[in-house]
Amino acid sequence: MFNDIFKPSEAREVDAKFKTSEVAMQVASDRARRCLETNEFKGYRQSFERAEKALMDSLIAYNHQFSIASQGDVLKYAMKINRLLTKAETVRELLRTIENAAKRKGKE
16 A cells, blocks of 8 residues: 555665664763763752742842832833843753753653
């Protein structure tokens, strides 16, 4: 019913490339998992958590000061909040991406 779109020699070549890429991905994911267990990465995670807590504390304080001020530039407020939250989001996403990729590869 379905015709094989590859000639036999092409099929073997494609299969070999898949096997090579699977091995390469496994090696990379093994290295990623080992990196997650290093003291350096644990230190990175701890420093991120401290920085995130400090950022949230400063955002809360900044928001409180803005809300009780009699005058304030809403645009400047919004841009500052946006800038700080974007930085936190970027670092958080990097941390999650690394951890999730290592966990997914470990389950395969």
